Amino acid sequence: MLEYKFDTQLLIDGKNLDEDAINDYITENFKGDSLLAVGDDELIKIHYHTNEPWEVLKYAASLGEIYDVVVENMERQEAGLKG
Numbered sequence: 292m293l294e295y296k297f298d299t300q301l302l303i304d305g306k307n308l309d310e311d312a313i314n315d316y317i318t319e320n321f322k323g324d325s326l327l328a329v330g331d332d333e334l335i336k337i338h339y340h341t342n343e344p345w346e347v348l349k350y351a352a353s354l355g356e357i358y359d360v361v362v363e364n365m366e367r368q369e370a371g372l373k374g
Contacts, residue, residue, distance in 0.1 A: 292366070293340075293365055293366055293369070294324070295322070295323050295324055295325075295340035295341050295342055295365075296340075296342050296364060296365060296366050297340065297341055297342065297343075297344045297362050297363065297364060297365065298338075298340055298361070298362070298363045298365050298374075299337070299338070299339045299340070299341055299344040299347050299348070299361070299362050300336070300337065300338050300339075300359070300360070300361040300362075301336075301337050301347075301348065301351055301357050301358070301359060301360045301361070302334060302335070302336055302337075302357065302358055302359045303330075303334070303335045303337065303351050303354050303355045303356070303357055304333065304334055304355050304356045304357075304358065305333065305334075305335075305354050305355020305356065306332070306333060306355070307332055308330065308331070308332050308333065308334070308335050308354060308355065309332070310328050310329055310330055310331075310335055313328045313335055313337070313354070314326060314328040316350065317337070317339060317347065317350070320346075320350070321339070321341055321343065321346055321347055321350075322341060322342065322343070323339050323340050323341030323342070323347075324339075324340050325338065325339065325340045326338070326339045327339075335354075337351060340365070344362045348360065348362075
């Protein structure tokens, strides 16, 4: 059984985005692991394992337009099922 069930990935399109600030906010406010927040001031890619992906999506949407959203259930994948 995985501690964090959902692999959450998305892109944020915005202005004056700060990958370090985004990384810090997610780390401090949402339980999870394997965080990647990389990009520049207009486009950030997020990858995060969490049990509450909707919270990450809500935060990201407050920063700009989100797209290419993927939320996969890693427990299902581990069991050989579609995630």
